[in-house]
Amino acid sequence: MRLLIKSGRVVDPANRRDGIYDILLENAKIRKIAKNIRCVGAETIDAKGKLVMPGLVDMHVHLREPGREDKETIATGTLAALKGGITSVLAMPNTTPAIDCAENAQLLRRLIQKSAKANVFITGAVTKERRGQELTDIAKLKEEGAVAITDDGASVDSDGLFLEALKKAKENKLLVICHSEDKSLSNRGVVNLGIISTRTGLRGISSESEYKRVQRDIALAQEAKTAVHIAHVSCKESVEAIGAAKKRGLKVTAETAPHYFALTEDALLGFDTNMKVNPPLRSQEDVRAIKQGLKSGIIDAIASDHA
Numbered sequence: 235m236r237l238l239i240k241s242g243r244v245v246d247p248a249n250r251r252d253g254i255y256d257i258l259l260e261n262a263k264i265r266k267i268a269k270n271i272r273c274v275g276a277e278t279i280d281a282k283g284k285l286v287m288p289g290l291v292d293m294h295v296h297l298r299e300p301g302r303e304d305k306e307t308i309a310t311g312t313l314a315a316l317k318g319g320i321t322s323v324l325a326m327p328n329t330t331p332a333i334d335c336a337e338n339a340q341l342l343r344r345l346i347q348k349s350a351k352a353n354v355f356i357t358g359a360v361t362k363e364r365r366g367q368e369l370t371d372i373a374k375l376k377e378e379g380a381v382a383i384t385d386d387g388a389s390v391d392s393d394g395l396f397l398e399a400l401k402k403a404k405e406n407k408l409l410v411i412c413h414s415e416d417k418s419l420s421n422r423g424v425v426n427l428g429i430i431s432t433r434t435g436l437r438g439i440s441s442e443s444e445y446k447r448v449q450r451d452i453a454l455a456q457e458a459k460t461a462v463h464i465a466h467v468s469c470k471e472s473v474e475a476i477g478a479a480k481k482r483g484l485k486v487t488a489e490t491a492p493h494y495f496a497l498t499e500d501a502l503l504g505f506d507t508n509m510k511v512n513p514p515l516r517s518q519e520d521v522r523a524i525k526q527g528l529k530s531g532i533i534d535a536i537a538s539d540h541a
Contacts, residue, residue: 239256239258240280241256295540296326297323297325300342312352320352324357332359332362340378366391366392367392372408373405381409385413388415409463410463414465419442433503439512448464456484466491466494467527468520468524488535497515499516
């Protein structure tokens, strides 16, 4: 079977291609990318005015299975990803049970093999049950397919334990993904601390709860002489801390999510619970910093944090 995609804007960074091209596929494989391809008998798709690009990777999703299928399943989450042009996702380990041991990782891999519509890569938990008290067997998690470790949804509060985790991850050539939040500072808040929290009467979450933990995570990664990845960056001070670390040559990468540069805390004025996220939507100043961080390369990636 031959398929000809005509006149789309082909964006292919790996091959330094960005322009209007045709793409010819035979038996679901790309055979030719060029201008004005002619192929008699091929099914033709007019892609004029559309983007044609390799499948995207979302490096931060919550598929919820096993345990919270009322929220999401591997099948529904990966189908939604495909609808958005995303062909690979990295699943967070905050399932029930958490992906904190070889047996649970095996269970997740079986579920993925059975139900996934897109490529699913898995992460393992840093600590057992993600409680921040005892390290998981990181080597075993890698053996079972984990490509990174994280307690996403929670931060490891103990400096000593987190430093040990970073060292173990380095030994096993795994990346640590940080949910950088000091919950003693976020104080069970639900919106950004500031004028909107005052106007709505809702408990606020300070930016300090994020950026001070970002600073700590970077400092411990430096001590461990290993890389660290900061998830869902939401505030100006975090961008500044990450930028400063990169200038010092530290192995730090970061991601943000679309809502942190598309929306501000003002969206909470209508008490729409869809706008309640963690970290919270921040100020216009923070949004400007996130955008500049993306433009400058301080922030390396955009991930959905789909949940």
